[in-house]
Amino acid sequence: MTFIPTSAISPLHSSKIQPARRGTLPPWFKVRLQPGPHYQELRQLVETHRLHTICEEARCPNLWECWNNRTATFLILGDICTRRCHYCSVSTGRPLAPDTGEPQRVAEAVKLLKLRHAVITSVNRDDLPDGGATLFSEAIARIRQVNPSCTVEVLIPDFLGHDEDLALVINKKPDILNHNIETVPRLFPAIRPQGKYLRSLKVLQQAHEMGARTKSGLMAGLGETEEEILSVMKDLRRVGCEMLTLGQYLRPTKDHAPVARYYTPDEFEGFKQEAERLGFHHVESGPLVRSSYHAEQQAIHGSPI
Numbered sequence: 001m002t003f004i005p006t007s008a009i010s011p012l013h014s015s016k017i018q019p020a021r022r023g024t025l026p027p028w029f030k031v032r033l034q035p036g037p038h039y040q041e042l043r044q045l046v047e048t049h050r051l052h053t054i055c056e057e058a059r060c061p062n063l064w065e066c067w068n069n070r071t072a073t074f075l076i077l078g079d080i081c082t083r084r085c086h087y088c089s090v091s092t093g094r095p096l097a098p099d100t101g102e103p104q105r106v107a108e109a110v111k112l113l114k115l116r117h118a119v120i121t122s123v124n125r126d127d128l129p130d131g132g133a134t135l136f137s138e139a140i141a142r143i144r145q146v147n148p149s150c151t152v153e154v155l156i157p158d159f160l161g162h163d164e165d166l167a168l169v170i171n172k173k174p175d176i177l178n179h180n181i182e183t184v185p186r187l188f189p190a191i192r193p194q195g196k197y198l199r200s201l202k203v204l205q206q207a208h209e210m211g212a213r214t215k216s217g218l219m220a221g222l223g224e225t226e227e228e229i230l231s232v233m234k235d236l237r238r239v240g241c242e243m244l245t246l247g248q249y250l251r252p253t254k255d256h257a258p259v260a261r262y263y264t265p266d267e268f269e270g271f272k273q274e275a276e277r278l279g280f281h282h283v284e285s286g287p288l289v290r291s292s293y294h295a296e297q298q299a300i301h302g303s304p305i
Helices: 037-048 063-068 102-113 133-146 163-170 185-191 197-209 226-238 265-278 295-301
Strands: 071-076 117-122 151-155 176-178 214-220 243-248 282-285
Touching (some): 071 133, 102 133, 117 133, 133 151, 133 163, 163 197, 185 197, 185 226, 197 214, 214 226, 226 243, 226 265, 265 282
Parallel strands (some): 071 117, 117 151, 176 214, 214 243
């Protein structure tokens, strides 16, 4: 699965490599903070309803923009993960029992905030028989009851590859089914030691075959090559994945995997062009892109089921 450039001046090879230097960020990572009224409203509601958001837990650089645009990513099933991925800032440990009232509180928050697009994600819950699939399905149903005009995207774990758990979620017909591949297969043992590349591809393939519009996300800068990134894109298209997000990995703390390389905005634009050439229906590619970045646009512009 080796990528052969179609042109000697392909944008994927036209930018100068930016090696990572400790304690420094290239200038394109400057984010203008604009805590507008929608941001303040959402923050207060999250606190009042005892909700978690991956926006905060994962220290997303786009939190201000998304919240001001009335798009939020709710984290269900608690804020303690059963896996330890070496890129993620979410806490690892023994989670508490699932909060069965969480789906209703999320739905109420969606209604009060008049969200146009809600994204529901979770920590990995390998301790639960269904991996948390039941709460995902209930969250979709509750949101649809209280705010039928709000589109719903779920960013799911792999459910250990159990098809019946995946079906619980897809049967509620989310507008988008997202499962992030995160990195290239060679780096899975070091970066996602409890994950499996082929298992994640199978989740996306099964979801596609069950009729879902599928999406996945990939991080750049963990030590992969450009050819490996493009090979993953091809694998995602082979299993029917329609939407792709590609962003720069940023090290949450010194205890996480170091950044091996910073890609330039031009290089991300090159990846976007290649993804579109491969047939992805919607692509977000840039240094600050994360899984839910411009998620509402993907729900609107993605292809129909």
